[in-house]
Amino acid sequence: MPNEWSETDVVIVGAGIAGLAAAWRLNRNALVLELEEVAGGTARSGSSKVSKYPWGAHYVVAPMAEDVTLIKLLREMSIIDSSGEIGEQYLVRDPQERLFYRGRWYEGLYLAAGATDDDLRQFRAFEREMARWAAWRDGKGRRAFAIPTTLSSDDAEVLALDRMSMRQWLDARGWHSPRLRWYVEYACRDDYGALLDDTSAWAGIFYFASRIEAPGKRSEPMIAFPEGNGRMVAHLAKSARIETGWLVTSLIPTEQGVDVIALSRDGRHLRGIHAKKVILAAPQFIAARVIRGFDRDVRDFTYGSWLVANLTLRDRPESHGYPLAWDNVLYDSPSLGYVVATHQSDVDYGATVLTYYYAFTDRDPHVARKRLLSAGRDEWAEVVLADLSRAHPDIRKLTERLDIMRWGHAMIRPHSGFIGNAARLQAQMPWRNIHFANCDLSGVALFEESLHHGVRAAEEVLG
Secondary structure: OOOOEEEEEEEEEOOOHHHHHHHHHHOOOOEEEEOOOOOOHHHOEEEOOOOEEEOOOOOEEOOOOOOHHHHHHHHHOOOEOOOOOEOHHHEOOOOOEEEEEOOEEEEOOOOOOOOOHHHHHHHHHHHHHHHHHHHOEOOOOOEOOOOOHHHOOOOHHHHHHHHOEHHHHHHHOOOOOHHHHHHHHHHHHHHHOOOHHHOEHHHHHHHHHOOEOOOOOOEOOEEOOOOOOHHHHHHHHOOOEEEEOEEEEEEEEOOOOEEEEEEEOOOOOEEEEEEEEEEEOOOHHHHHHHEOOOOOOOOOOOEEEEEEEEEEEOOOOOOOEOOOOOEEEEOOOOOOEEEEOOHHHOOOOOOEEEEEEEEEOOOOHHHHHHHHHOOOHHHHHHHHHHHHHOOOOOHHHHEEEEEEEEEEEEEEOOOOOOOOOHHHHHOOOOEOOEEEOOHHHOOOOOHHHHHHHHHHHHHHHHO
């Protein structure tokens, strides 16, 4: 046990978005302990001589009226003005998305070029079904799929979707078009790091329907910055008292509150803190490891792994077809493609930074993590360059710097049965004087969900 002890009212464990959101709500009336040297978790950012860039989460969807917490944050940041409008400079400008297929780039993420009449029929039918779910309301007026998910309906018709995989849902409708399957599976890989078989149909439909305000409308626009959601990290951190370089090894509930034991990153110092309340803003699997006497089952919480690379280029890469967009995806690639950090600058020439994402979709997440960690920077850099070389033959000679980040637990995986799982619902409840805040509790790894749960946990503490 530590020789030195201090006292404080609230300790927040973890300075990812959920932890920072809790600190933002508590307005510096909490101590935030973070293992890493910088705050932000998977929303953190970096920079090169050319531009800032994201190391993970890189956008938020423009909020609908019900997401009052995100709207409040964006107002504070002057992204939403006094009239309720989002500044045009913050919305992803055109061209937004493109897809590389057989030597050429095409507009959008659905491969329409060369599609058969049946391909297009199935795609239109899928879009109509997403619009139907966007319009659906239960007896209480709730949307089937809302952001944050706590506002979504718990009607039996909606929750029935969680009992099947996204592949089974597509099968039941006879939608077997390879192009449609690729398009929907890309969405599952993008947000959940999972394939159709391993994604709940609830989560698969949520990806599309939660972003459509009403039938006949397109998905809500995206808000993005060069550094991705690192812009939000910097703002939230202003309201936090953060001490980095501390690994919380034990949370010990007592009659008076919670004793927090933390080890310095270099392993030389052990400290103890008597806290009245603790907000554990870390993934649920951490709870089972650090909370003494914790008796909840967290085995159903599984996590996908990601590799992120940032390539600093001295000039824009060669392209054929549709021009360089913000989001650039390769059809025949296990990766998710890349986003362009300098896209919002309105300058379409010269040096830039490409942020490349690779989701490990192995069914067994332990296998994925071992594969991710089995290779170092140089091996993964070669994987990145080889993949991008198919679309950009000049990528190697243009790349001046290539940095790699490995995320072993990047996002929660909403497999079939997880959204309606009693363990997930129970995990949101406090345990003794410990409160929980992370996007695991929603079942989808979105900035908006982490923000919501951070504020919710802080309000529990205040209450």
